[in-house]
Amino acid sequence: MSALFWRDVALSFRIGGGAGQSLAFFVLAVSLLAFGLGGETDLLARLAPGALWVFALLACLLSLDRLFQADYEDGSLDLILLGPIPVESAVIAKTAAHWLTTGLPLALASPILAVMLNLPIEAWGALVGSLLIGTPALSLIGSIGAALTVGVRRGGLLLSLLVLPLYIPTLIFGALAVRAAALDQDVTGPFMLLVGVTLGCAALSPFASAAALRANLS
Amino acid sequence: MRLIVEDLSCVRGGRRVFEGAGFEIEAGAFAALRGPNGSGKSTLLRAMCGLVGVEDGDVRLGDASLRSGRDALQEQILYAGHLDAVKPQMTVSENLDFWRRFYSGRETTTDVLKTFSLDQIADAPAAYCSAGQKRRLGLARLAVVNRPIWLLDEPTVSLDVANVAVFADLIARHCAEGGIALVATHVDLGRAPDLEIRMEPFQSSEKTSGEADPFLAEGAFS
Numbered sequence: 006m007s008a009l010f011w012r013d014v015a016l017s018f019r020i021g022g023g024a025g026q027s028l029a030f031f032v033l034a035v036s037l038l039a040f041g042l043g044g045e046t047d048l049l050a051r052l053a054p055g056a057l058w059v060f061a062l063l064a065c066l067l068s069l070d071r072l073f074q075a076d077y078e079d080g081s082l083d084l085i086l087l088g089p090i091p092v093e094s095a096v097i098a099k100t101a102a103h104w105l106t107t108g109l110p111l112a113l114a115s116p117i118l119a120v121m122l123n124l125p126i127e128a129w130g131a132l133v134g135s136l137l138i139g140t141p142a143l144s145l146i147g148s149i150g151a152a153l154t155v156g157v158r159r160g161g162l163l164l165s166l167l168v169l170p171l172y173i174p175t176l177i178f179g180a181l182a183v184r185a186a187a188l189d190q191d192v193t194g195p196f197m198l199l200v201g202v203t204l205g206c207a208a209l210s211p212f213a214s215a216a217a218l219r220a221n222l223s
Numbered sequence: 224m225r226l227i228v229e230d231l232s233c234v235r236g237g238r239r240v241f242e243g244a245g246f247e248i249e250a251g252a253f254a255a256l257r258g259p260n261g262s263g264k265s266t267l268l269r270a271m272c273g274l275v276g277v278e279d280g281d282v283r284l285g286d287a288s289l290r291s292g293r294d295a296l297q298e299q300i301l302y303a304g305h306l307d308a309v310k311p312q313m314t315v316s317e318n319l320d321f322w323r324r325f326y327s328g329r330e331t332t333t334d335v336l337k338t339f340s341l342d343q344i345a346d347a348p349a350a351y352c353s354a355g356q357k358r359r360l361g362l363a364r365l366a367v368v369n370r371p372i373w374l375l376d377e378p379t380v381s382l383d384v385a386n387v388a389v390f391a392d393l394i395a396r397h398c399a400e401g402g403i404a405l406v407a408t409h410v411d412l413g414r415a416p417d418l419e420i421r422m423e424p425f426q427s428s429e430k431t432s433g434e435a436d437p438f439l440a441e442g443a444f445s
Contacts, residue, residue, distance in 0.1 A: 008321060008325045009325060012310075012313075012321050012325075016312055019313070020312050078306075079307070079309060079310065080305070080307060080308040081308040081310070083274055083308070084322070087274070087301075087302055088325055088326060089325075089327055091294070222275075223273075223275050223276035
């Protein structure tokens with residue numbers, strides 16, 4: 006299981022890997038918003054919680070289509086399914102590697118982008134915290150979509166259609182936590198719900214993804 | 224140990240690929256799976272390791288079987304298909320070492336790379352490998368993983384004569400250690416198989432009804 010995890014982490018930093026690309030997309034998309042709205046600093050500050058979360062979510066989505074597809078195309082997926090570890094463990098290893106190389110960098114880079122969007126400094130902690138807690142759910146839910154569309158040529162759009170509606174709870178509670186912190190309100194409620202969403206996804210998605218992979222290959 | 228295939232039948236895309244496939248392979252035997260293109264050799268091999276759903280029949284090995292205890296059966300099988308499962312971004316030795324660790328193989332990769340004449344390019348990215356080198360890298364996996372049942376689908380494609388001999392040696396060694404190798408191949412491996420399984424008796428012309436894809440039905444686009 007650790008062999009698979011470290012291989013995926015290593016691959017994401019090689020040519021064609023997704024590690025830097027999601028982060029670059031996140032930075033560029035937020036910059037575009039900042040440039041587009043120009044000097045409207047009050048408006049930017051009000052948009053910031055939702056905008057940062059939406060862009061983080063889209064950045065995460067971008068790299069998902071390769072999660073199982075690359076292994077499917079070169080035959081590795083067959084060997085992973087026949088391997089000594091349960092398919093569920095393989096899914097967890099691959100999803101964890103995906104989060105470490107996409108979700109975690111997004112969360113760590115978010116304060117820099119918060120400056121661009123004029124997010125009050127009081128909300129930075131909530132922004133990083135909510136992304137740290139919420140992005141694992143994005144990778145976990147995404148793994149279901151990626152497993153369902155494995156083998157579908159140009160399945161990226163289909164993957165988005167499957168996954169984006171399932172991202173709504175994470176988005177709502179994540180953005181709510183940041184907004185509450187920006188308005189100096191209590192953030193416990195949204196954070197608890199966000200933790201709940203992530204834990205629920207962690208419990209369910211490895212089984213759903215493994216079932217989808219098995220069904221897709223037979 | 225004896226690998227038993229009982230009355231296996233398989234339906235793909237509304238067509239029955241084969242039916243009633245049954246044979247037994249003893250420990251230490253090298254079996255060749257033969258049949259013309261499209262006769263279902265690849266599907267049979269994939270069905271035997273559970274990568275393709277079967278409609279009927281079973282595959283048994285000791286206490287493990289495809290229908291009850293599929294995981295236990297799969298843990299005995301090493302499959303090598305048309306694709307080499309080689310990551311172009313990783314080096315040749317990294318590729319082999321990953322599969323060795325993933326399958327908890329015991330042997331070190333250095334000797335195996337030498338056997339398959341891959342030691343010269345061990346540190347080169349696999350993206351620069353020729354088709355033959357990639358295939359050798361895929362087959363080298365067989366040598367670093369300890370599993371008794373080998374199901375190999377056209378393993379000698381893009382290999383030159385010298386490397387076919389190396390590969391035949393590998394099979395001979397595996398069988399001498401009591402392993403089983405079932406190899407779908409058109410070429411002569413320089414060693415008579417202990418058992419030859421032909422696909423022709425398992426053919427069926429009967430079209431299956433029921434769950435056929437409606438878009439593939441006759442007249443669907445007329």
